[in-house]
Amino acid sequence: MSKTLNRINTEISCKAIQELMSSYIDGELQDIEKEIINSHTANCAVCRAEFNQIKLLDWNLRFEDKIEIPDELAKLREQTIAKLISKDVARHNNKKRSIYELQQRNFKRMTSFIGFLPGSKIIKETSVKIESAINQQVANTSKTLIKKMIGF
Numbered sequence: 001m002s003k004t005l006n007r008i009n010t011e012i013s014c015k016a017i018q019e020l021m022s023s024y025i026d027g028e029l030q031d032i033e034k035e036i037i038n039s040h041t042a043n044c045a046v047c048r049a050e051f052n053q054i055k056l057l058d059w060n061l062r063f064e065d066k067i068e069i070p071d072e073l074a075k076l077r078e079q080t081i082a083k084l085i086s087k088d089v090a091r092h093n094n095k096k097r098s099i100y101e102l103q104q105r106n107f108k109r110m111t112s113f114i115g116f117l118p119g120s121k122i123i124k125e126t127s128v129k130i131e132s133a134i135n136q137q138v139a140n141t142s143k144t145l146i147k148k149m150i151g152f
Helices: 003-011 014-025 031-043 045-063 072-095 099-110 112-116 120-150
Strands: none
Touching: 014 031, 014 045, 031 045, 099 112, 112 120
16 A cells, blocks of 8 residues: 555544445445545454444345245244253253252352452451351350359
């Protein structure tokens, strides 16, 4: 590509390019205009995506009546969905788990990464110590309350 085309390409806005895209597809542009659009869309992802969408829309409109969808396609789709559903139902029926068990399993899966977080071992050890201290305090408090109730 010539340096002149590159200079022109950088000076043309995306809006101007997008306005010419339909004319490009309809074959109404001159070769230099086509080259400018090709150069711009090669370097601009936004315009390239827009141009591809317009090309696809044009293709769909031009050939929508020429494409024949086989009747078997709907049947194949229904059969595939039925197989997937039956496998899923069979899998769940074989396990016969309660909702509580399913929630526990899902929670374990969702939190399985926690053991790999930095500091998780310290947190676990600390929580065990805190739980032990709380249990000890509850036991002591219970003993004190029982003694007070009995009159000691």
